[in-house]
Amino acid sequence: MKIQLTDNKEIYNYCKPYIIAEIGSNHNGDIELAKAMIDEAIKCGCDCVKFQSWDTNSLISEPEYKANTTYADSKKKHFGSLREMVEKYYLRKDQHYELRDYCIKKGIDFNSTPFSNEEVDLLNDLNVPFYKIASMDINNIPLLKYIAKFNKPIVLSTGMASLGEIENAINTIEKENNFKIILLHCISIYPPLNEQINLNNILMLQNTFTYPVGFSDHSIGFSIPLASIALGACIIEKHFTIDKNLPGWDHEISADPTEMEIIVKESKNISESLGSFKRIISEDEEEKKKKFRRSIILKNNLQKGHIITEEDLVFKRPGTGFIPNEAQYIIGKKLRKNLASEHILKKEDFD
Missing domain, CATH: 3.20.20.70 (Aldolase class I)
Structure with a gap:
């Protein structure tokens, strides 16, 4: 509401x-x-x-005034009686x-x-x-x-x-x-x-x-x-x-x-x-992904025609290539050209 x-x-x-x-x-x-x-x-x-x-009349009764004629609480710097304080304040x-x-x-x-x-x-x-x-x-x-x-x-x-x-x-x-x-x-x-x-x-x-x-x-x-x-x-x-x-x-x-x-x-x-109860990824975070997430990268130099195996792959920054979760789709693919180690794999690398 x-x-x-x-x-x-x-x-x-x-x-x-x-x-x-x-x-x-x-x-x-x-x-x-x-x-x-x-x-x-x-x-x-x-x-x-x-x-x-x-x-002095709208809040405190006469018996309450009579019950509080002095204050011993010096810490709060009270003075006189309750009536005197109410009258002043x-x-x-x-x-x-x-x-x-x-x-x-x-x-x-x-x-x-x-x-x-x-x-x-x-x-x-x-x-x-x-x-x-x-x-x-x-x-x-x-x-x-x-x-x-x-x-x-x-x-x-x-x-x-x-x-x-x-x-x-x-x-x-x-x-x-x-x-x-x-x-x-x-x-x-x-x-x-x-x-x-x-x-x-x-x-x-x-x-x-x-x-x-x-x-x-x-x-x-x-x-x-x-x-x-x-x-x-x-x-x-x-x-x-x-x-x-x-x-x-x-x-x-x-x-x-x-x-x-x-x-x-x-x-x-x-x-x-x-913020929101919805999960929101901001534009700034989307840009951050490119720098901080990992891509699929070749571990060694490989020749044209090589069939990719799990042992050929490592995962490193930046996050501009295939994501690690996509390794299962890369394994078994044939290279269409010679590629050096540390190469970030792209779609155009495969037949």
Whole structure:
């Protein structure tokens, strides 16, 4: 199945992957830092920058705030309480518009993940080309139904979800007559162990459902997302930062510009190199045959009238004469002229 994700990008398994730089909340509430990250994502060649749309009321409950009044995790440079971090890091409504306009000006797709109906409406007003649903909301049936009614493509992350939950989410969206679904294989661990990633789930999802499948990656580095492309991943979503040492939730597990540039460049190379399921010999390889394959060549000097035997023949480069497989048709033939050793046999050598 093919899904028109944006005006310029059609998505299907094994297509050139659409690369999403997941800035999320890595802007740390700083609009200028957000713009700097957009600029770097553009330099890396990303197709899209994506943020997250939530505020102090739309995602976290009061009991959860009260349970997280301090952070002891200095490695991620957390500060204060959960409420204080959310208050500092959430993207304000006017900042959405400012960043959307900045992306339009710079020529890169803008998007964000909504966490409430109000944020879905905001993104609709911003005319995002598709909706991205976070793994945590794959079982949030009311939100799925609300988003599906806009009839835009839906990119659905599957982290933490059973196969039954994935199927139920798909059925929910389809019941709203929206069949523009793209699944993302995802492991919601930051970062996951290699043995937890299970990239073969990409193939499993392709075989289980009719929709294209991409990969939302939380691993360190670039090898895992690149490997997913060889399995047909049509979208690569990768957390992005300009500095892994910045304070915040996700900088440490994010790709920096050097890593993201490798992902973008090599994803194109891998996608192009996958080619066809048909066995094709290119014109360049056909020419290579002439130099690298072997021909039937005489081992010794032979006289006119000699009847060719197996002992008269050797096989050497170049491949411009009879091929070795044709020796059975050469044996028993009579020479029509004297021939020297190392001669490459031709049709005109025989009666």
